[in-house]
Amino acid sequence: MTVLACWLLAMASGLCWARLYVALATAATLLVFAGTQGAALGHATGWLQLMTLGATPWLLAAQRWRYEDEVRRLHAEEAVEVMRLSESARSLLSLQDAMQQADAQIAQITDLYHVTKETARALHVRELFAASLAIAPRLLNARGLRLIDCSGPAPQVLRAVRAPDGRMASVDGHDLLEMEADILQRVRTAPASSSAAASELAGPLPGLGRIAWAPLWREQQPVGVLVADELPEDQLKTLTIISHQLSLQLARVHLYQQVEALAVTDALTGVSVRGHFLERARQELDRSARHGLACTLLMADLDGFKQKNDTFGHLVGDVVLREVARLLARNLREIDMIARFGGEEFLLLLIETAPEQALPIAERLRQLVDIHPIRAYDELLTQTVSIGLAGFPAHAQTLEALIERADQALYAAKRAGRNRVVVWSESLAA
Numbered sequence: 001m002t003v004l005a006c007w008l009l010a011m012a013s014g015l016c017w018a019r020l021y022v023a024l025a026t027a028a029t030l031l032v033f034a035g036t037q038g039a040a041l042g043h044a045t046g047w048l049q050l051m052t053l054g055a056t057p058w059l060l061a062a063q064r065w066r067y068e069d070e071v072r073r074l075h076a077e078e079a080v081e082v083m084r085l086s087e088s089a090r091s092l093l094s095l096q097d098a099m100q101q102a103d104a105q106i107a108q109i110t111d112l113y114h115v116t117k118e119t120a121r122a123l124h125v126r127e128l129f130a131a132s133l134a135i136a137p138r139l140l141n142a143r144g145l146r147l148i149d150c151s152g153p154a155p156q157v158l159r160a161v162r163a164p165d166g167r168m169a170s171v172d173g174h175d176l177l178e179m180e181a182d183i184l185q186r187v188r189t190a191p192a193s194s195s196a197a198a199s200e201l202a203g204p205l206p207g208l209g210r211i212a213w214a215p216l217w218r219e220q221q222p223v224g225v226l227v228a229d230e231l232p233e234d235q236l237k238t239l240t241i242i243s244h245q246l247s248l249q250l251a252r253v254h255l256y257q258q259v260e261a262l263a264v265t266d267a268l269t270g271v272s273v274r275g276h277f278l279e280r281a282r283q284e285l286d287r288s289a290r291h292g293l294a295c296t297l298l299m300a301d302l303d304g305f306k307q308k309n310d311t312f313g314h315l316v317g318d319v320v321l322r323e324v325a326r327l328l329a330r331n332l333r334e335i336d337m338i339a340r341f342g343g344e345e346f347l348l349l350l351i352e353t354a355p356e357q358a359l360p361i362a363e364r365l366r367q368l369v370d371i372h373p374i375r376a377y378d379e380l381l382t383q384t385v386s387i388g389l390a391g392f393p394a395h396a397q398t399l400e401a402l403i404e405r406a407d408q409a410l411y412a413a414k415r416a417g418r419n420r421v422v423v424w425s426e427s428l429a430a
Contacts, residue, residue, distance in 0.1 A: 119249040123256050125149050128249055129158040132242075133168040139238055142212075144168075144229035147246075148176070148184055149216075151223040151254055155184060178203025179211070183225055187215045191222045193240040195233065212236055214243035218251045266340040268318060269325035274347075277339030281349050282399050284337070285392055288352070295392045296358035298348040299406040300328065300365070303384045303418040305344040312379055319376035320383055324369055331368060347403070355391035355423055362387045362421045370419060384419035386410055395424050405429070 122128035129147045136145060145168060149156040155176050160168040176184075182202040186194070195212035198204040212231040216224035226243040228235075264276035272280075281297075288295050302324060309317040321344060328346060329338050337349040348365075350358050366387055374381045388410030396402040405424040413422040422428075 116245055116249070119246065122249065122253060125156060125250070125253055126158060128246070128253055129160070130170060132246060133160050133170065136168055136242070137162065137166055139242060140228055140231060140235055142228035142231045142235075146180065146225075146227035146229075148180055148225040148227065149223070149250070150184060150225075151218070151250075155180075177205070179205060180227070183211070183213050183227060187213065187222050187225050191215050191217075193236055193243070195231070195236060212239055214240045216243055216247040216250055218247065218254070223247075223254075224250060266325075269322050269340050271325050271329055271346070272337065272339035274339055274341055277337060277341075277347060277349075278399065280337060281347075284349065284351060285399055285402075288392065289397075293352050294354040294394065296350045296353050296355050297390050297392070297402045297406045298350065298358065298362050298365075299341065299388045299390075299403070299410045300346045300348065300385045301387075301410055301414070302344040303386055303414075305383075308381070308383075312376070312381075316376040316379055316381075320374055320381060323372075323374045323376075324383055324385065327368055327372055328365055331365060347406075355389060355394055358389060358391070359421065359423060362389055366419065366421055386413040386418045387421040388413055388424065389421060390424040 119131045144161040147158045160170045163169045179201045193214040198208040213227045215222040335351045341347045388406045390405040408428045409422045409424040
């Protein structure tokens with residue numbers, strides 16, 4: 001029994017692959033066997049038993065070793081496979097990220113294409129801004145947008161705010177705000193996209209937290225600014241890209257306006273040419289007739305202009321004509337119209353203004369011309385105008401009849417001594 005116990009202990013040690021314990025237990029088994037059953041060694045069976053008792057624990061240990069070696073090999077192969085799968089997973093994740101970035105870029109390019117497509121039809125700055133509002137909410141998570149066009153004599157500001165349905169809606173324009181003037185000055189000083197807390201700007205509007213802006217360029221000079229209210233910081237790059245697109249379209253709009261101005265503007269005086277004025281005046285009279293509104297036509301003629309031309313020359317006469325046109329145009333409302341009708345005659349259409357309201361306006365224009373000194377080369381001159389006044393629909397129902405009656409009133413002013421305003425009446429038609 002002692003031999004069996006020692007052998008079982010040796011077998012257990014071999015099963016656990018504890019080589020020291022295998023050796024000790026096997027030696028103890030052999031010694032106990034030799035001590036207790038030494039007589040059996042006189043026979044071959046005794047030696048066979050002894051060899052079996054000594055070899056079987058080591059055979060079991062060898063099998064255990066082979067098993068562990070196989071397990072180690074399998075673990076190594078598994079580790080290699082796991083590493084390969086990890087690399088594949090990382091590659092797939094990288095590919096997925098690249099595809100997501102590509103999809104985002106494609107979406108951005110598509111949206112920018114729509115910006116270009118929508119704005120390409122615009123022929124004026126207001127149309128350009130309105131067209132950009134159709135696509136801007138998809139690109140910018142801004143509370144409001146402002147387009148400041150500073151290519152003209154005075155900055156023009158167009159504004160829009162985000163409506164409850166998410167769309168951008170234009171709002172009535174105002175003069176350049178102090179905050180917008182500050183942004184414009186910052187762009188002129190450092191022409192780059194930027195943002196700032198509203199409190200850092202001059203005259204901040206209540207309720208605004210942060211403002212971002214991007215300049216619009218033409219010939220490497222900033223000619224405008226695209227401003228976004230409450231724009232997230234991570235969308236400043238998108239705002240810059242949109243501003244670049246709008247820069248291209250704004251340059252095209254400005255070029256169109258220059259060409260258009262050449263077609264509808266008198267080169268000498270800077271006011272509308274006769275044909276353009278007549279076309280717009282007919283449209284305005286049609287609108288006034290539909291809505292029951294009144295308009296008044298003024299026909300102004302420079303008194304003694306031919307004599308000035310003969311005395312001082314045509315160059316001086318051109319200066320006088322240009323200065324009078326500038327003075328008249330500058331003192332009209334933006335909605336009113338003025339055109340050069342003939343050599344020294346001007347037509348003025350006062351929109352939504354009845355004859356009794358237009359009379360003091362005409363008198364004020366006449367007085368302004370009368371007291372205004374004109375420097376023409378070396379000459380300091382004065383000029384007066386005579387004005388005939390006719391109202392729609394009180395005096396005439398068509399543009400041609402209105403011009404004819406304003407001309408009759410002008411002729412009456414000339415007969416009465418010039419430098420005066422005469423309102424058309426039935427007596428003048430006789």
